[in-house]
Amino acid sequence: MAPPRGDASAAAEEAMLAQLEKRPVCTILIIIAMQTEALPVVNKFQLVEDPNTVFPEGVPWVRYHGVYKDLNINLIWPGKDPSLGVDSVGTVSASLVTYASIQALQPDLIINAGTAGGFKAKGACIGDVFLASEVAFHDRRIPIPVFDLYGVGLRQALSTPSLVKDLNLKVGKLSTGDSLDMSPQDEATIIANDATVKDMEGAAVAYVADLLKVPAIFVKAVTDLVDGDKPTADEFLQNLATVTAALNETVSQVVNFVNGKCLSEL
Incomplete structure (x- = not known):
């Protein structure tokens, strides 16, 4: 007797993932929300902008791509808001661009990189770069019962013990929301999430990556201390350039470490 359709589908998915873990990573998708954060990585790997977009007509999303060592690298920046001309930050753009990029590019691994707020109570300092554990x-x-868990949307990042050890990276939990500031309600949930860093895209990328079964890691550099004594916006802008350089260096190290390795070796 053939197994139920759901069981057969799950078995095929597990077999596919097992096969992926045994072959070297070939195609990387890097998702970065802000142009200031993205361009140093573009320049580092000599990526070029794709004039023939793989995305739907009219969207502002930008793809940079190139070959580095044994890797096909695609860096996606959501672009500028067509009406206001600012970076398309936040969970809506992140979800859409992650979904469209996975569909078009079929990556083996997603790296969501960017700046973030950190909590000094959890040991974060300006310029620290964290790899998110969840x-x-x-x-x-x-x-509402169960809906509350859905709202939090807790997801594990790809486990990368060798990467963490080799690069001596700090590890912490990441909490995501669509506001730069932090309301008392947000603060309570962030504490419940046991988060060390907070951003505006990570959990949205994780949701889509999990939905489409693409492993993802999250590299976040601290521009501001959310529980510090300076206004968040001022501190963010003051440290953005310096911290972006630290982010670029860490992303470069991560890409170099991934090259030639399969997922199980990370």
């Missing part, structure tokens, strides 16, 4: 939302409050 990601969750802090601004999707649905106080």
Whole structure:
């Protein structure tokens, strides 16, 4: 007797993932929300902008691509908002661009890189770069049983013990919301999430990556201390350039470490 359709589908998916873990990573998708954060990585790997977009007509999303060692690298920046001309930050753009990029490019691994706020109470300092162990939302409050868990949307990042050890990276939990500031309600959920860093895209990328079964890691550099004594916006802008350089260096190290390795070796 043939197994139920659902069981057969799950078995095929597990077999596919097992096969992926045994072959070297070939195609990397790097998702970065801000142009200031993206361009140093573009320049580092000598990526070029794709004039023939793989995305739907009219969207502002930008793809940079190139070959580095044994890797096909695709860096996707969501572009500027067509009406206001600012970077298309936040969970909506991140979700859409992650979904479209996976569909078009079929990556073996996603790297979501960017700046983030850090919590000094959890040991974060300006300029620290963290690899997220897990990601969750802090601004999707649905106080109904089970829906509350859906709102938090806790997901594990790809486990990369060798990468963490080799690069001596700090590891912490990442919490995501669509506001730069932090309301008392957000703060309570962030504490419940046991987060060391907070951003505006990570958990959205993780949701889509999990949905489409693409492993993802999250590299976040601290521009501001959320529980510090300086206004968040001022501190973010003051440190953005310096911290972006640290982010670029770490992303470069991560890419070099991934080259030639399969997922199980990370």
